[in-house]
Amino acid sequence: MITLLKNGRIYDPAHHKNGVIEDIYIRDGRIVAKPAATEKIDQTFNLSGKIVMAGAIDMHSHIGGGKINIARMMLPEYQQKQAQELKNLSEPEAHICTPHCSHHATPSTTDTGFRYIEMGYTAAFEPAISPVNARQAHLEMGDTPMIDKGGYAMLGNDDYFLRLLAEKKDQKAINDYVAWILHATQAIGIKVVNPGGINAFKFNQRRLNLDENNVHYQVSPREILQSLSRAVHDLGIAKPLHVHCNNLGAAGNFATTLDTMSASSGLPMHLTHIQFHSYGTEGDKKFSSAAAQIAEALNKNKHITADVGQILFGQTVTASGDSMMQHLNAKHANPKKSVIMDIECDAGCGVLPFKYRDQNYVNALQWAIGLELFLSVEDPWRIFLTTDHPNGAPFTSYPHLIRLLMDKSFRNEAFAKLNLDAQAMSNLNSLDREYSLYEIAIMTRAGAGKLIGLHDRGHLGMGAAADITVYTDQPDREAMFAKPDYVFKNGELVVKNGSVVKVVWGVTHTAKPAFDRGVEKDLKDYFDRYQTMQMDNFKISNDEISSDGRGQVVTHQNDSK
Amino acid sequence: MNITCPACGLLCDDVSLSTSPALSVRNGCAKSIRFFEQALNTSISATPLLAGKPASLEDAIIAAAKILSKSKQPLFAGLGTEVQGMRAVISLAKKSNATLDHLHSEGTVNNTRTMQNSGWLTTTLSEIKNRADVILAVGTDITGSHPRFFEKLAWSSDHLFDKPTPELIFLGAPVETAQANIAPDGRKPTVIPAETARLPEIINALNALLNGRKLNTEIVAGIPLQTLTALTEKLKAAKYAVIVWSASTLKIPHAELTIQSIVQLVSKLNESSRAAGLPLNSGDGDSSVNNVSTWLTGYPTRNRYQNGMPEYDTYHFSTQKQLTSCDAVMWISTFNPYDAPETSTPTIVIGHPDIKSGHSPDVFIPAGIPGVDHAGLMFRMDSSITLPLKKVRNSHLPSLNEIIAKIEAQLLSETTA
Numbered sequence: 001m002i003t004l005l006k007n008g009r010i011y012d013p014a015h016h017k018n019g020v021i022e023d024i025y026i027r028d029g030r031i032v033a034k035p036a037a038t039e040k041i042d043q044t045f046n047l048s049g050k051i052v053m054a055g056a057i058d059m060h061s062h063i064g065g066g067k068i069n070i071a072r073m074m075l076p077e078y079q080q081k082q083a084q085e086l087k088n089l090s091e092p093e094a095h096i097c098t099p100h101c102s103h104h105a106t107p108s109t110t111d112t113g114f115r116y117i118e119m120g121y122t123a124a125f126e127p128a129i130s131p132v133n134a135r136q137a138h139l140e141m142g143d144t145p146m147i148d149k150g151g152y153a154m155l156g157n158d159d160y161f162l163r164l165l166a167e168k169k170d171q172k173a174i175n176d177y178v179a180w181i182l183h184a185t186q187a188i189g190i191k192v193v194n195p196g197g198i199n200a201f202k203f204n205q206r207r208l209n210l211d212e213n214n215v216h217y218q219v220s221p222r223e224i225l226q227s228l229s230r231a232v233h234d235l236g237i238a239k240p241l242h243v244h245c246n247n248l249g250a251a252g253n254f255a256t257t258l259d260t261m262s263a264s265s266g267l268p269m270h271l272t273h274i275q276f277h278s279y280g281t282e283g284d285k286k287f288s289s290a291a292a293q294i295a296e297a298l299n300k301n302k303h304i305t306a307d308v309g310q311i312l313f314g315q316t317v318t319a320s321g322d323s324m325m326q327h328l329n330a331k332h333a334n335p336k337k338s339v340i341m342d343i344e345c346d347a348g349c350g351v352l353p354f355k356y357r358d359q360n361y362v363n364a365l366q367w368a369i370g371l372e373l374f375l376s377v378e379d380p381w382r383i384f385l386t387t388d389h390p391n392g393a394p395f396t397s398y399p400h401l402i403r404l405l406m407d408k409s410f411r412n413e414a415f416a417k418l419n420l421d422a423q424a425m426s427n428l429n430s431l432d433r434e435y436s437l438y439e440i441a442i443m444t445r446a447g448a449g450k451l452i453g454l455h456d457r458g459h460l461g462m463g464a465a466a467d468i469t470v471y472t473d474q475p476d477r478e479a480m481f482a483k484p485d486y487v488f489k490n491g492e493l494v495v496k497n498g499s500v501v502k503v504v505w506g507v508t509h510t511a512k513p514a515f516d517r518g519v520e521k522d523l524k525d526y527f528d529r530y531q532t533m534q535m536d537n538f539k540i541s542n543d544e545i546s547s548d549g550r551g552q553v554v555t556h557q558n559d560s561k
Numbered sequence: 562m563n564i565t566c567p568a569c570g571l572l573c574d575d576v577s578l579s580t581s582p583a584l585s586v587r588n589g590c591a592k593s594i595r596f597f598e599q600a601l602n603t604s605i606s607a608t609p610l611l612a613g614k615p616a617s618l619e620d621a622i623i624a625a626a627k628i629l630s631k632s633k634q635p636l637f638a639g640l641g642t643e644v645q646g647m648r649a650v651i652s653l654a655k656k657s658n659a660t661l662d663h664l665h666s667e668g669t670v671n672n673t674r675t676m677q678n679s680g681w682l683t684t685t686l687s688e689i690k691n692r693a694d695v696i697l698a699v700g701t702d703i704t705g706s707h708p709r710f711f712e713k714l715a716w717s718s719d720h721l722f723d724k725p726t727p728e729l730i731f732l733g734a735p736v737e738t739a740q741a742n743i744a745p746d747g748r749k750p751t752v753i754p755a756e757t758a759r760l761p762e763i764i765n766a767l768n769a770l771l772n773g774r775k776l777n778t779e780i781v782a783g784i785p786l787q788t789l790t791a792l793t794e795k796l797k798a799a800k801y802a803v804i805v806w807s808a809s810t811l812k813i814p815h816a817e818l819t820i821q822s823i824v825q826l827v828s829k830l831n832e833s834s835r836a837a838g839l840p841l842n843s844g845d846g847d848s849s850v851n852n853v854s855t856w857l858t859g860y861p862t863r864n865r866y867q868n869g870m871p872e873y874d875t876y877h878f879s880t881q882k883q884l885t886s887c888d889a890v891m892w893i894s895t896f897n898p899y900d901a902p903e904t905s906t907p908t909i910v911i912g913h914p915d916i917k918s919g920h921s922p923d924v925f926i927p928a929g930i931p932g933v934d935h936a937g938l939m940f941r942m943d944s945s946i947t948l949p950l951k952k953v954r955n956s957h958l959p960s961l962n963e964i965i966a967k968i969e970a971q972l973l974s975e976t977t978a
Contacts, residue, residue: 064856066945072855074676076873079859108859108871135947139644139938140856159691159721202692204800204835216722327682327831337680342837343945344687345721351680529719532686534574537565537948544949 001042002027002035003491008047008470011437012054013446014459018438024052026466029490033462047470050485053441054458055122055467057448060242060272060307061389063112063149064126064140066133067319067349070339071390072106075317075353079104105316105390113145115396118498120469120484123148123457123506124395127191127242127272128321130154130347132533134185135540141508142551146494148467148506150452152242153185154321156192156224157199159345160526165227166217171234172516178231179515180523184539186553188452188511189239190232191272193321194246195221198348201324208246208324210259221246222263229264235513236558238453240268240305245277248325252281254290261301270451273309273388274298275370283425287362289369292427295376298383305451306377307384310370310401311363312393317353319391326350345530356393364422368415374405375431380442384451398444399481405435406477453556454509466491505550513558564951567643567896567932568596569707570842570942571686578953590708597953599898599915600933605956607914613921618959618967625891625924626971628907632889635659638880639901640862641845641894641912643931643950644938646961647853650893653969660865660887662880663850664899665843668809670875671817672840673851673861678817681824684803684837685943690714691721692835695799697730697792699823700760701807702738706841707942716744724800730792733760753792755782758813764822767793771829796826802836809843841942845896846931848940849947895928895961911964929958 003026010017010024025032035041062068072079107115116124129137129151141149155161155178164173178190196219197208203216210221229241245260247253257277261269271277274294282288298304315334320326323340326349330338333352340350356363370392377383385402389395404411415428423429435443449458456464468488474480483498494502520535527535545551565574569592577587584601586594609621616624629635637654640647640663654661663669675681689696696715703710715727726748731739733755742750755763759782766781770793779786796802806823813819823838830836842848851861858864858871863878865871876882884890884904891909892901898915901908907923910916914927931937932950937960940947959967 069852069855070676072859073673073851073861074680076677076860079871080873106859109856111859130945133945133947135938136852136940136945139947143648143857163721202688202801202835330680333680337676337678338682339676339680340682341945342684342688342692344685345691346687530687530691530721532571532690532713533946533948534563536563537574 002039004041004044005052005468005470006044006046008050008052010052010460011441012460013438013442014450015461024460024468026488026491029466031460031462031464031466045486049473051437051471051473053469054445054460054464055469055487055489056120056444057452057454057458058116058121058124058386058395059384059448059452060127060386061124061395062126062128062319062391063124063144064109065129065137067128067321067351068106069136069140070349070351071317071319072108074337074339074351075106078106078315105394109140109143110145113147114500117146117487117489117495117500119396119398119482120471120487121147122467122487122489125149125188125452126151128152128154128193129185129187130321130343131158131181131185132344132346132538134187135544138186138508138540138545142545142548145503145505146489146500148457148509150188150509152189152191152239153181153187154191154193154347155181156195156228157197157347159199162196162199162214162217162219165219165223171227171230174227175231175234176515176519178228179235179513180519182237182510183512186508186510186540186545188509188556189237189242190228191242191244192224192228193244194248194324195224197221197246197324198322201327201348202342206324206328210246210256210263225260225263225269226265229267229269233267237511237513238556238558239451239511240270242270242272244272244322248276248322249329251279251287254278254280254293257294258297261297261304264303266303268303268305271304271306273386273391274306275309275311275366275373275392278369278373285361285421287365288425289365289372291369291372291376295373298377299379305382305384307386308370308373309386309388309392311356311366312387312397312400313356313358313363313367314393315353315355316390316393317351319349319351321347321349323348323350326352358417359419361419361421364419365425367418368422368426368428371404371411372426372428372431375433380439381447381450383443384448385443399478402440402481403476403478406440408432408434452509453511455556507552507554508545510553510555511558512555562951562953564953565932565939565948566593566596567939567950568593569844570848571707571709571713572939572941572946572948573709574948580954592708597933600930601954603914603930605934605954605958607927607958609927610921610925612923618926621924621926622964622967622971625909625926625968626975628889628909628923629657629891629968629972630975632657632907634887635889635891636662636880636883636887637891637893638662639664639893639899639912640850641896641899642850642961643846644849644853644940644947646895646931646937646965647846647850648857649962649965651854651857653965655866655869656969656972658866658868660878660883661854662863662878662883663847664845664894665809665847666862666879668811668843669847669851670863671811671820672808674817674875675820675824679821679824681838682827682831684839685945686714686941688837689803689839690717692724692801693727693803694724695730695795695802696727697732697796697802697804698734698739699764699804699806700733700757701805701810701841702731702734702742703805703841704742705735705738706807706844711742728795730795732763733757753784753788755784757811759783760811761813761819761822763789764819764826768822768825768829771826796830796836797834800835802830803839804836805839805841807841839943845894846939848942848944852940852944893961895931911961914958926964927958928964929956929960931960934958935960
């Protein structure tokens with residue numbers, strides 16, 4: 001069966017196609033060259049005047065696993081509110097956000113898949129899988145329809161790794177463990193959250209700076225970052241080490257963030273939700289934007305990539321592995337409640353509801369800082385569009401965020417409504433940049449696919465999976481990106497006019513670098529002596545993901561050094 | 562063979578089971594042995610019953626689907642199942658506008674309400690094993706419901722950090738069984754007797770003392786003030802104090818407020834030292850059922866579907882309340898032979914082959930026991946860990962999710978026919 005997408009305007013940055021009119025042919029779920037004239041075209045979509053991009057890829061979104069399920073469980077009021085709002089909508093119409101949208105921050109797995117595909121997103125990556133909790137994360141992602149999934153396994157606060165580091169084990173031992181974790185947890189990347197800090201909190205340390213030691217292990221976050229970024233590099237994992245820096249949310253934390261950029265000694269690192277790490281201490285309120293310094297450093301340090309973690313106003317919930325900083329910030333929770341956990345000598349978590357208000361000085365400035373970063377970082381291949389769903393805002397606000405980036409007058413109007421003190425502390429008004437469709441396609445497609453190492457996604461080249469989104473070109477970019485005309489998943493039409501027309505189940509993307517199986521000898525001893533589960537039960541098999549006939553594991557090649 | 566034991570929320574997976582010549586369970590506790598004895602004594606080819614008369618599985622499925630198709634507001638209760646069973650149950654609930662309630666939710670919802678009202682700071686089993694130096698159990702002897710708790714988490718000599726054997730303190734627990742928790746080195750637990758009904762008063766006094774308040778009394782609910790003061794000092798001095806409670810044993814009005822007070826103790830302690838709470842689960846897959854329900858519908862139990870949309874209400878959607886208004890009951894209990902509640906509405910019972918009903922339900926379908934007749938997945942009491950259950954015997958009994966999926970398919974064919 002051959003499908004022809006005719007005369008669409010193509011934005012495919014991986015192939016330098018910036019609005020060219022071309023045809024796309026799809027066969028067996030893949031993009032193929034123009035078939036011979038003798039072959040039958042089964043289906044033709046006339047896309048004259050339409051915008052065509054690859055399906056979007058969210059490289060950082062908390063869509064599955066323990067802490068997001070805790071967020072759902074502790075916040076039934078969100079869902080009840082949404083149910084009320086839905087009564088006024090003809091379901092399943094795509095939800096178009098407004099600046100004060102208070103829609104649902106903790107959707108069920110089904111809603112997660114539907115809301116993503118309705119916006120033209122065809123993949124999302126859970127960035128914080130604690131290895132002991134990986135099975136739950138995959139169960140939830142397995143129950144998420146429509147999109148491809150994948151995740152980053154968290155290391156760097158687990159006692160096994162910190163013991164290796166404290167005992168000064170060689171890099172090979174670290175690399176073998178990191179590779180083993182990727183296999184066991186079915187992940188595609190490695191993340192570190194508040195390096196060493198979550199572990200230090202269990203020893204009653206309340207803050208940890210980059211060069212400060214964990215009291216028990218006497219190792220510093222810098223050493224953790226060096227070791228893990230080296231392991232990721234040596235193993236040839238495409239996705240650079242995903243780093244949630246120390247001191248999240250603290251005034252003055254930009255200095256930690258700048259220092260962190262040097263911690264990998266030039267090896268690739270990705271700094272996530274960098275907006276939450278770009279705060280200075282200037283002004284009467286001792287809280288200021290350090291976006292300019294961070295953006296300048298990002299522009300200079302070509303080995304660093306970042307996603308923004310934009311906040312948008314309204315009710316949401318922050319779900320983080322960073323139990324240390326979430327415990328510190330629990331007093332700011334709104335409504336005032338928090339779930340904090342120490343988890344299995346492996347990780348931690350902290351879940352706090354949050355209401356970002358445009359008349360609150362700090363919140364207004366956070367909003368501006370995120371946008372300042374977007375507009376000041378020059379290379380769209382190294383900065384990614386995220387709200388750190390649901391921490392800055394639900395992912396359903398992406399269309400609104402895209403409009404803020406593409407439409408200066410819209411942005412300035414929104415800025416003019418903010419807390420006046422915050423306005424006085426931001427240079428956002430002076431930033432004239434407007435993102436182009438090509439740049440949006442880089443940030444949300446080509447760049448994200450390349451960063452994660454998805455060779456056949458995020459672009460429209462020959463052989464690519466036919467995950468394709470078709471939009472109507474509208475001056476209101478929010479309306480445009482909220483409701484695509486068509487979305488194709490692996491060549492199948494799954495969304496028409498913003499509504500799902502067919503339910504499909506995506507795959508799970510993983511990376512499985514080779515390693516020395518001998519690592520299991522010491523691990524087994526560790527599990528037997530110190531853990532409360534068997535090592536064999538810690539490991540997740542491919543069958544567990546595919547056995548119900550819906551899921552499938554796709555393993556991406558590594559280029560080991 | 563090495564197995565995971567589903568008999569309690571500890572979900573011990575260091576257990577090995579052998580059935581020949583006789584049943585033996587290495588590392589098995591009394592509860593585990595009882596569970597497997599009972600499970601393995603059931604017939605592997607128990608047949609469904611229609612109004613007490615043997616019937617084929619096909620006919621039983623048709624009869625069950627017929628009851629649901631006529632029902633506007635069915636109640637799916639019991640819900641003693643694991644992850645895969647619950648996934649199937651939710652799918653059927655969505656198509657039949659069912660209300661969902663777990664058999665132990667009378668206690669469990671008090672934990673959920675506490676989490677929803679104030680939140681909490683909790684920990685997991687391996688953290689306790691490696692870090693805890695003081696364990697305070699409130700209103701529970703722990704081992705009655707979770708027999709290997711201390712053996713695995715308090716008395717093991719293997720821990721990552723240099724720490725003493727944790728001091729065990731029982732407050733308001735059954736005295737005799739609490740006292741029996743003697744460490745291998747002979748160390749006895751501290752047992753502070755108190756009536757369950759007076760626990761709210763005692764916990765509030767502890768909170769007051771922790772907050773530096775003076776109490777103008779020498780005795781609180783029969784306990785000398787100095788005993789309570791000494792307890793708060795121990796908690797404050799601990800490097801990692803763990804406070805354990807069991808929602809199912811707190812059978813007092815507004816137990817959620819007492820749980821909230823316990824959670825406040827933990828919260829206050831964490832201002833200067835480290836401490837964490839641990840709610841014990843009540844069993845029969847409650848953690849699995851709540852987690853699955855939450856990611857699929859957005860809500861833990863007690864919830865329901867109305868016109869395909871999920872709704873949540875911990876008060877109105879209780880089994881007891883729904884029994885008076887529902888027009889069909891589907892009772893599920895696969896781990897234990899718990900009988901369905903007495904009701905005059907049409908009833909479908911699915912579960913443990915040994916379920917003996919006082920009056921014959923309209924439909925009874927014996928189901929495989931998870932972790933015995935078929936594989937499965939189960940959440941541990943601390944929710945952070947999900948473990949695979951293994952099949953330990955050859956059996957003809959279909960799993961709950963197979964049965965439910967068949968009922969759903971039959972229901973669909975009836976409504977489209």
